[in-house]
Amino acid sequence: MTYCLTEAQQILGQRARDFASEFLDPILADLDHGRIFPKALIGRLAAHDFLGLMVPEQSGVAGAGFVSHIEVVQALSRSCPAIASVINNHALVAYAIAHWGSLSQKAAYLPAMIKGEKLGAVAVQEEGPIPGDGPEALLAVRQGSGFILNGTKTFVRNAGVADVYLVFATIRSGLTGFVVDAGTAGLSVGPRLETMGLRACPVADLSFKNVAVSETAVLGGEDPSVAGQLLAIGAVAEAAQTVGIARAAVSHAVEYAKHRVQFRHPIARLQAIQTLLAETVTDSHMAWLGIRHAAQLIEDGAPFEAEAAMVKLFLGRFGSKMLIDAIQIEGGMGICEVVPKHISGPLPLARMFRDIAGTTLLDAPDDFPDKVVAAAVS
Amino acid sequence: MNPGQAAVRQSAKEFVAGNIIPYAEYYDKTGDFHAYLLEAARPTGIFAMAVPTEYGGLGYCPLTQALVLEEWGYGCAAMGTTLSASILSMEAVLIAGNEDQKRRFCKPMLDAGIGAFALTEPAAGSDASAGVATAVKSGNDYILNGPKCWITNGGVASVYVVFAATDPARGAKGLSAFIVERGLPGFMPGDREEKLGLRSSNTTFFFLKDVRVPAANLLGQEGDGMKIAMETLDIARPAIGALAVGLAQRCLDECVKHLRRRYPAKSFPGETLQFELADMQIEIEGARQAQHHTMALREAKLPFTKESAVAKTLGTAVAMNVTSRAMRLMGSHAYTSEFGKFMRDAKVMQIYEGTNQIQRLVIARSVLAPPRAAAPAPTVGAK
Numbered sequence: 155m156t157y158c159l160t161e162a163q164q165i166l167g168q169r170a171r172d173f174a175s176e177f178l179d180p181i182l183a184d185l186d187h188g189r190i191f192p193k194a195l196i197g198r199l200a201a202h203d204f205l206g207l208m209v210p211e212q213s214g215v216a217g218a219g220f221v222s223h224i225e226v227v228q229a230l231s232r233s234c235p236a237i238a239s240v241i242n243n244h245a246l247v248a249y250a251i252a253h254w255g256s257l258s259q260k261a262a263y264l265p266a267m268i269k270g271e272k273l274g275a276v277a278v279q280e281e282g283p284i285p286g287d288g289p290e291a292l293l294a295v296r297q298g299s300g301f302i303l304n305g306t307k308t309f310v311r312n313a314g315v316a317d318v319y320l321v322f323a324t325i326r327s328g329l330t331g332f333v334v335d336a337g338t339a340g341l342s343v344g345p346r347l348e349t350m351g352l353r354a355c356p357v358a359d360l361s362f363k364n365v366a367v368s369e370t371a372v373l374g375g376e377d378p379s380v381a382g383q384l385l386a387i388g389a390v391a392e393a394a395q396t397v398g399i400a401r402a403a404v405s406h407a408v409e410y411a412k413h414r415v416q417f418r419h420p421i422a423r424l425q426a427i428q429t430l431l432a433e434t435v436t437d438s439h440m441a442w443l444g445i446r447h448a449a450q451l452i453e454d455g456a457p458f459e460a461e462a463a464m465v466k467l468f469l470g471r472f473g474s475k476m477l478i479d480a481i482q483i484e485g486g487m488g489i490c491e492v493v494p495k496h497i498s499g500p501l502p503l504a505r506m507f508r509d510i511a512g513t514t515l516l517d518a519p520d521d522f523p524d525k526v527v528a529a530a531v532s
Numbered sequence: 533m534n535p536g537q538a539a540v541r542q543s544a545k546e547f548v549a550g551n552i553i554p555y556a557e558y559y560d561k562t563g564d565f566h567a568y569l570l571e572a573a574r575p576t577g578i579f580a581m582a583v584p585t586e587y588g589g590l591g592y593c594p595l596t597q598a599l600v601l602e603e604w605g606y607g608c609a610a611m612g613t614t615l616s617a618s619i620l621s622m623e624a625v626l627i628a629g630n631e632d633q634k635r636r637f638c639k640p641m642l643d644a645g646i647g648a649f650a651l652t653e654p655a656a657g658s659d660a661s662a663g664v665a666t667a668v669k670s671g672n673d674y675i676l677n678g679p680k681c682w683i684t685n686g687g688v689a690s691v692y693v694v695f696a697a698t699d700p701a702r703g704a705k706g707l708s709a710f711i712v713e714r715g716l717p718g719f720m721p722g723d724r725e726e727k728l729g730l731r732s733s734n735t736t737f738f739f740l741k742d743v744r745v746p747a748a749n750l751l752g753q754e755g756d757g758m759k760i761a762m763e764t765l766d767i768a769r770p771a772i773g774a775l776a777v778g779l780a781q782r783c784l785d786e787c788v789k790h791l792r793r794r795y796p797a798k799s800f801p802g803e804t805l806q807f808e809l810a811d812m813q814i815e816i817e818g819a820r821q822a823q824h825h826t827m828a829l830r831e832a833k834l835p836f837t838k839e840s841a842v843a844k845t846l847g848t849a850v851a852m853n854v855t856s857r858a859m860r861l862m863g864s865h866a867y868t869s870e871f872g873k874f875m876r877d878a879k880v881m882q883i884y885e886g887t888n889q890i891q892r893l894v895i896a897r898s899v900l901a902p903p904r905a906a907a908p909a910p911t912v913g914a915k
Contacts, residue, residue: 279864281794282794308864309863309864309867309868347868348868349867350867350872350875350876357864357868416656416657416658417658417659418662426892427889470860474856474859474860474875475856478852478856478879481728481879481883482887482888482889485658485887486657486681486883486884488883489727489728489729490726490727491726491727491728492725492726494681494723494725494737495722495737496654496679496681496722496737497654504727504728507876508728508872508876511860511872514860515859515860515863515864515866515867516860516861516863517863517864518863521863522801522804
């Protein structure tokens with residue numbers, strides 16, 4: 155397997171870097187402090203072809219595919235990882251519809267999603283540790299030719315701003331995906347939650363009160379493996395965010411170390427600082443190789459679950475650590491949320507620290523990557 | 533722990549439960565200084581816990597102080613920092629001050645006043661000798677000029693220990709320490725910094741512009757400054773370890789509370805998760821013991837410089853590790869709640885009062901020191 159990008163993939167990566175410096179860098183501090191979802195950016199992202207990369211056939215973009223998707227996500231995350239979160243959640247819905255959806259679902263949603271006219275959101279988690287188990291579990295009961303949904307989904311990203319939700323509900327014992335439009339009677343979005351980071355991406359609970367959906371809303375028959383596969387793909391895409399943040403942090407810390415003079419020299423000359431930098435760069439490099447490998451497998455339609463789980467396991471250990479160490483290099487400057495009057499900025503590491511923690515969360519026992527990796531070797 | 537210490541710890545626990553834990557989230561959100569706390573603590577005299585009894589304080593021994601600080605760290609590391617930084621400044625005076633200076637500096641602490649220790653400057657962070665602040669003798673006074681930054685309690689202290697060069701040409705050997713009372717003409721306080729963690733702990737920049745300080749406020753002799761600073765930090769560092777141990781224990785307790793609520797007993801996840809929790813407790817326990825060991829050495833008047841640096845580094849590293857692991861384990865629940873405060877607070881603790889890299893320099897110096905005579909190194913080539 156080669157890790158060289160094709161020319162078309164490189165062009166997409168460059169386009170993402172240009173997009174970030176033109177449209178994201180100027181506003182990202184405001185988005186973070188104000189917890190602002192930048193609705194106006196969605197159309198722009200679509201115009202740059204970033205919303206359909208995970209559905210190459212339907213988007214028709216040259217070079218589109220999972221590898222390009224993570225390239226773009228990584229590049230945008232160097233600037234504003236919250237926007238990458240919005241895109242990742244949206245793209246997972248598009249991917250699911252493209253892979254498991256019916257012809258009519260594809261026609262109804264994909265063109266609009268690629269153009270950014272409809273934004274997607276995935277709803278998997280519940281208050282109980284295992285979906286379908288707790289008192290608030292989202293249950294689907296067959297009624298006539300359709301289903302009635304009751305229960306609550308928790309911590310849904312893009313909640314409230316999405317036009318279409320891919321919701322996993324329990325029928326008897328299995329999880330089944332339903333494509334539910336925002337505004338469907340009985341579907342309501344809870345208050346927006348205050349996240350530690352990734353603040354431009356809204357998070358809220360979704361509650362369902364006798365929500366009636368037709369048979370055509372079901373995604374991929376009643377295949378219970380869809381949710382797991384989708385989450386595994388999502389984990390790789392999310393890992394690209396982690397690495398994007400870490401790379402930006404290292405670049406910033408390197409510049410800082412080259413200019414900060416202590417003990418009569420720039421601190422970049424100190425071995426202790428060089429070691430911190432070297433370890434952080436190594437961690438992010440190793441992670442990126444793993445991500446690229448898993449992404450290629452996904453793009454090729456090959457089995458990828460173990461490789462995706464290894465990425466998740468690795469970044470569980472080293473994700474936040476990369477920011478912990480980058481901040482250590484900048485010392486007091488590294489912990490500034492607002493640039494103090496007596497110095498010149500920018501000082502983004504505090505924000506990155508809060509952001510990166512949101513990219514390696516485990517939300518359910520099934521999220522533990524250890525057992526997936528162990529199963530692959532035994 | 534003797535019965536007296538157990539009683540002190542118990543009352544600290546009660547104080548923290550009633551006066552710190554309920555308000556920590558609010559102050560973390562706003563970043564405002566938790567001024568109410570000084571009022572609430574006034575009747576307990578806890579801000580004078582390190583003030584010797586002959587000056588009217590509680591005169592707690594180092595271990596007892598550590599027990600209190602762990603409880604405060606358990607409640608809120610930002611609030612604990614206000615207390616520990618105040619003690620830090622006072623220790624400088626206890627180390628180097630004369631009777632009159634000690635009495636004067638300790639007095640505000642008896643009434644829940646606080647102190648600040650002002651060593652760091654924009655150009656002098658880890659390299660404490662690179663500062664530009666100066667103190668020039670003028671009659672019976674010194675005139676102080678220069679910037680100070682990242683000063684804990686900088687905007688809220690009633691009394692400061694300020695370091696400035698009386699002989700800039702001599703570098704570290706030209707540094708001197710002064711008691712500076714709040715409100716002197718030319719003392720120009722800056723805004724509080726907006727920090728990632730320990731947000732309600734007041735951190736400020738300030739500038740000294742021709743501040744006239746009586747010569748009677750010089751601690752020790754001219755040129756003693758760096759020695760005073762290093763000895764003071766030796767004493768104060770384990771306090772950060774104590775706060776960090778408290779923070780880590782709190783984080784683990786909250787994590788377990790959440791997991792128990794979320795997972796019914798029958799479906800509590802297996803060894804992967806259980807061992808994660810066990811690892812966290814192992815680390816916390818180790819850090820706590822390292823820190824108590826340092827306090828015992830100090831009490832026994834044995835050398836404790838290395839152990840002090842170990843206690844600070846280990847405590848804060850454990851706090852960082854435990855809080856980030858707990859964040860991951862608790863997932864979105866932690867990410868959308870005040871739980872993030874633990875992780876943000878821990879990060880700052882790896883940096884202040886000497887970064888953990890500076891601690892490693894101190895520890896390495898001791899590790900690499902020639903072996904003591906009692907245990908001579910084997911002769912090279914000897915059989």
